[in-house]
Amino acid sequence: MDEINRRNFLKIVGVGSGAVAAGAVVPTLGMPRWTGNDALSFRAVAGLPAEPLPAYASYVLEGSVNLASRTGLVSRTVLAGAPDAMSDIALPGLSQTIRVTDVRPAGGALRIQGIVSDRFQVRRGESPTVEILVDRLRGIVRAPFFGSIVTLNLRS
Amino acid sequence: MADHLDAPGLMPPGGDPSIDITDIYAFQKPGDASKSILIVNVNPLTLAPAFSADALYDLQVDTNGDAVAEIAFRFKFSALSGGNQTVTVRRAAGAMAKMKENSGDVIIADAPVSFGKTARITDADPYRFFAGRRSDPFFFDLFGFLNSFMFTGDDFFVDKNVFGIVLEVPNTALGAGPGIPSNIGVFARSLVPNGSALVQIERMGRPAINTVFMKGKAKNGFNRTDPVDDVEQFTDTVEDVLIALGGDPALAGVLLPDILTYDYGSAAGFLNGRNLTDDVIDIELGLVTGGGVTTDGVAAHEDLLNKFPFLGRPH
Numbered sequence: 001m002d003e004i005n006r007r008n009f010l011k012i013v014g015v016g017s018g019a020v021a022a023g024a025v026v027p028t029l030g031m032p033r034w035t036g037n038d039a040l041s042f043r044a045v046a047g048l049p050a051e052p053l054p055a056y057a058s059y060v061l062e063g064s065v066n067l068a069s070r071t072g073l074v075s076r077t078v079l080a081g082a083p084d085a086m087s088d089i090a091l092p093g094l095s096q097t098i099r100v101t102d103v104r105p106a107g108g109a110l111r112i113q114g115i116v117s118d119r120f121q122v123r124r125g126e127s128p129t130v131e132i133l134v135d136r137l138r139g140i141v142r143a144p145f146f147g148s149i150v151t152l153n154l155r156s
Numbered sequence: 157m158a159d160h161l162d163a164p165g166l167m168p169p170g171g172d173p174s175i176d177i178t179d180i181y182a183f184q185k186p187g188d189a190s191k192s193i194l195i196v197n198v199n200p201l202t203l204a205p206a207f208s209a210d211a212l213y214d215l216q217v218d219t220n221g222d223a224v225a226e227i228a229f230r231f232k233f234s235a236l237s238g239g240n241q242t243v244t245v246r247r248a249a250g251a252m253a254k255m256k257e258n259s260g261d262v263i264i265a266d267a268p269v270s271f272g273k274t275a276r277i278t279d280a281d282p283y284r285f286f287a288g289r290r291s292d293p294f295f296f297d298l299f300g301f302l303n304s305f306m307f308t309g310d311d312f313f314v315d316k317n318v319f320g321i322v323l324e325v326p327n328t329a330l331g332a333g334p335g336i337p338s339n340i341g342v343f344a345r346s347l348v349p350n351g352s353a354l355v356q357i358e359r360m361g362r363p364a365i366n367t368v369f370m371k372g373k374a375k376n377g378f379n380r381t382d383p384v385d386d387v388e389q390f391t392d393t394v395e396d397v398l399i400a401l402g403g404d405p406a407l408a409g410v411l412l413p414d415i416l417t418y419d420y421g422s423a424a425g426f427l428n429g430r431n432l433t434d435d436v437i438d439i440e441l442g443l444v445t446g447g448g449v450t451t452d453g454v455a456a457h458e459d460l461l462n463k464f465p466f467l468g469r470p471h
Contacts, residue, residue, distance in 0.1 A: 048302040049301060049305070050304050053368075053400060054368065055371070056157060056367055056368075057302055078302065081161070081164050081167060082372040083372075085372040086164075087161065087164060087168060087169070087171070089161060089167055089201075089203065091298070091312075093312070145302075145303060146303050146306075148303055148304065
């Protein structure tokens with residue numbers, strides 16, 4: 001099993017070793033944030049439907065994973081309004097909490113696997129298992145949305 | 157999402173969903189072709205507890221095809237007090253109709269708003285009126301739309317409510333008379349105070365024009381524009397989206413101005429007016445995708461009433 005912790009994750013996501021040694025904060029847009037004790041949090045957003053159509057809603061993923069224990073939680077919400085005009089109205093029936101079951105490096109990214117915590121939040125025809133790819137170098141997250149793979153932009 | 161939650165200016169934070177127009181309908185009264193039923197639904201998902209007492213809900217009627225109203229029906233609600241709210245309805249005609257003001261003759265005064273399952277109907281001959289919480293008649297696979305048109309027939313709105321404003325009018329109140337064409341256009345708008353004036357921050361004619369064709373914060377701009385300026389301001393935008401959807405950009409000339417055309421001499425449905433059971437999404441999908449997508453697989457709701465106020469009891 002691959003060892004994964006704060007230091008080698010930072011290598012995976014492309015932050016130099018000097019910055020790691022200094023414990024520096026890298027204030028890059030879209031950078032997942034360390035919150036201590038090998039914990040990493042991120043927030044990513046995509047407009048729905050996808051371009052070139054005007055977005056009606058925003059697909060928001062917010063997660064916090066512990067790289068040492070390979071656990072964590074990710075919330076999935078669809079808010080009314082495009083990403084540049086987002087409301088705080090969550091569209092009913094589209095919110096989920098995903099319990100993280102594994103976290104692994106995958107090339108230059110981080111692969112998070114999880115399962116929807118409440119089976120009643122799983123829609124007909126939807127898989128309860130979820131795989132999310134956090135790619136800091138490209139500033140994106142790839143995650144499923146009812147059978148399709150959606151590319152979200154990391155937000156700081 | 158005909159026009160539900162269509163613009164950031166109408167949603168929290170900062171916006172008021174009670175003035176968010178979700179749909180408008182115009183159709184012949186069943187069994188009486190001399191009258192029409194006009195419906196304006198607002199407050200998607202009933203996010204707000206009552207109609208706005210600050211705003212003016214304004215149903216505009218264009219009788220000569222110039223995209224400017226010659227007749228208006230205006231609905232002004234009282235403040236919610238003790239769980240009760242009332243509404244006064246005015247009819248304005250002539251140059252007064254297009255004005256952004258609460259003008260016109262009172263045709264119904266202090267009608268009660270219904271918040272429960274029983275519809276409290278006000279009769280004020282020749283008008284009949286209802287306002288209150290009802291089942292949302294709009295039907296659409298919203299998740300399929302968000303999932304890039306991968307429809308599964310899952311009706312997002314089947315268990316949702318809205319606030320409905322329903323007015324039965326004699327066609328003479330829509331301008332009918334000997335030798336006068338029966339073709340009109342209707343659109344609704346929400347006006348809110350800005351100092352001593354009322355300004356328009358929401359409007360709607362046909363379903364899904366703002367939601368589908370305008371982007372992000374530009375949706376606010378669309379809502380604040382009068383339909384008479386639609387062709388000049390939004391044709392390029394609508395054409396671009398039509399092309400992206402695989403449709404014919406020339407259709408922009410039909411979709412704009414955003415006014416629901418209605419011949420009160422005909423019982424035919426959408427694009428002639430709009431009945432509660434008209435599958436407007438299927439019709440529009442076929443049009444805007446050039447026949448590439450013809451249905452979302454969702455049918456009209458079964459809780460509609462066959463008599464006034466026609467909207468189903470609230471869930």
